[in-house]
Structures are given as C-alpha cells and as structure tokens.
Amino acid sequence: MPRSSFREQMLRVREDAIVTAVNRLLAEKGFDLMTVDQVAAEVGIAKASLYKHFPSKEALAAAAMVRVMEQGLQVVDDQAARHDAGVLDRLQAVARWALQMQLAGQMPTLPSQNSSLRSELATHARYMDLLMEISDKLGAWIVEAQRDGHIDASLPAELVLYTLYARACDPVPAVLKSGGRFSDDEVVEWVLQTCFSGLSART
Amino acid sequence: MPRSSFREQMLRVREDAIVTAVNRLLAEKGFDLMTVDQVAAEVGIAKASLYKHFPSKEALAAAAMVRVMEQGLQVVDDQAARHDAGVLDRLQAVARWALQMQLAGQMPTLPSQNSSLRSELATHARYMDLLMEISDKLGAWIVEAQRDGHIDASLPAELVLYTLYARACDPVPAVLKSGGRFSDDEVVEWVLQTCFSGLSART
DNA sequence: GTCTATAGCCAGATAGAC
C-alpha cells in the first residue's frame, strides 16, 4: 500500500523516538522511578498521545526491552558469523557489548521484583521469543566451551548463562566509573576478565 | 534511670520488631515496592504509630541497613579473630555470609537508583560509619591478599571490594534457586567459586 | 493523533481524640 507508506513511516519514526526515550530513562532510573510524564516530556509530545501508541507503561518498557534484545540477538548472530573466533571469544564479545551498553547508559534494567511488569513480559510473545532464541544460542556455545575445556564443565550451564546475563545489570561497572579514575574500556576489560576467569576451567 | 528502663525496653523491642519487618520486606520487594502500610500490617500496629518511631520511609530503610551492617561488621570481626585462617579464607567467609543471608531472604537490597533514599543514607552518620569501617577492614585484607599473590595485584583494590559487595545483591543465586534443582549450599559455593577464582592471581 | 483537562487511585505523611 504505497498510499499509506508515508504516514506509516512517520508513525514508525515517532514510535522509535518514544522507545529511545523509554530506553534511556529505563537505563537511568529503572521502571519504578520512570514516569510516563517524563517519557512524554523527553519525546516532546503530550502524555495522552503516548497512550495512542502504547496501551500502558508496561507496554512501553516491553517495547524498549524488545528493541535491546533485537540488538543483542544481532550481536550474537554477528559473532556466529565470525569464522576466526572460538566460542569463548564469541561469548566474551557478547558480554563486552552488554557492558559497553550499560556504561553508555543505554542498557534498560528490569528491577527484577516488579510483578505487573514481569507478568506482562511473560505474556509478551516477541519478548519471550527473543529471550529464548538468545538463550538457546548462548547456551549452545557454553556447552561447547565446556566440552572443549574452556569453561569449567563442573558448573551447570544455567549458572554460566545467568552469570553472563547478570553482567548487563552488574552494579560494579557504574560504581567504578563514578569514581572517575578509570576509563570505560579499563572497567569493561577488568570486569570481563574477572568474570571469565572465574568461569574458566581449573588449570 | 531504672524507673524508665522497662518502658525503654518495651520501646526497643517494638522498634526491633519494626526493623525486622522492614528488613524482610526490603529483601522481598526492595525499597520502591515496599509500602509503609505493609510494614505496619506486618508489625501489627497502625501506620501513624510507625511515624512516632521513625520519621520517614527512608529512615525505616536506613534503620534496617544499619542493623544488617552491624551484623556484617560482627562477621568481619569474628573472622579477624580467627588465627587459623588466611586473608582469603576470611574474605570468602564474609562473602559466604552475605550470600546465605540473601538466599534466606534476609538481605535488604538498596535498588541503587533511588535518589531520596541515597541522599538520606549519605547523611546518616551511623550508616556511613559502618560502611567505612567495614570497607577499611575488607580493604586491608584485599591489599594483603594481593601482596601475598592470592588476588590478582593488577586489579584495583576498589574493583575487588565492589565485586565482593555486589555478591550481596547478585541476582544469580535467587534465579538459580528458583529453578528448584539445586540446594542453597550448592548455589552459594558455586557463586563463591566463580567469584574468587575470577579475582585470583593468574597462575 | 494531537492536545488540555481531569478522573481515579494509591502511597507517604499528619491531625487530633484517647
């Protein structure tokens, strides 16, 4: 329908701006402290207009989570296409991306205790699909890394996966950065090093 | 004043019950999702009575944090009194205590983004004193462990300290436990192992 | 689909009797 494509494009651009604002605010303050008024103000539209695009605050957060997970899945697939790297390098590259996003203030956090948000996300098909696809792919790499002796095979693969996921909301990088004495890159590499050598097989 | 001691004792018992309820609710839902009504209901008194003991919700949380840090300081001092253990064993024992408290639902969490709470805590003398005393003592052990080659000396001591503190709010143990396939002790030891071998000196 | 204005709700905090 070329007749409606311009309007649809405008719609997508507007919704993209909304999701960008939500993403930033979620990264800065988390879901509970983010208000819909702040989102509207940051986008520069009225609050009621927001609700024409998204039916609830939870839906706003879900949209931001979906977008960041699409980006994450892209990173995973990019790593899968590398033929020069082993599974450990790929896992590290994904964790590095998450840490860099977090330090750049672009990683939305899901304060794991909010029930309304969690139940909404659990019923969000696209979100759950992305979560499972990423988990499956990372899980396969983890099992392979354990088989090859790069990751301690006595650890449950779940523990390894959750430990990697937890880097996306690790408070340590932000606190270290706030001290002002280290660069982002230093912080990222230190955290990566302590994380992965903690998971590595005993020598 | 022996005349007033009975009343004062009752007061302390009542306030202790309040702090216990706050502690549990903070561990369960965090500061933002905990309501003062819930605290009052759990203690079995009216909300207005709470405000006779503590002037604000933030003060309630601060009291709970002070108590848990007094317990933590006690653990640190107990470890300092052990003559059979090296610094690494002592650091591990403290981290183990924090993880066990968390899995038992008794470790209050401070969702690091709330500004009203953080500013109140920053002006809370007893809280800051405890934080500094614990940090000083753990910091000394960390430096010693680095000098002795038990912890990677190329890592900033700050990073090591924050990494240990972060175990108290690590989401990994709770998620692993919720799967139901592992015991608390297994989870604690796995997390400790990955944490400390990540910090250990390269061999 | 955008806005202004407001409904409805809930949580933190307080008044005032006892």
Place this chain on the structure above:
DNA sequence: GTCTATCTGGCTATAGAC
C-alpha cells in the same frame, strides 16, 4: 504512643474537543 480518619501530592490512565 496508640488509634481512626484524613490530607496531600504524584502517578497512571482517560475523556473529549479539535
């Protein structure tokens, strides 16, 4: 110090004009 009842403000969400 405890209670019941209430105030106050901020938040999500919606009504209704344009």
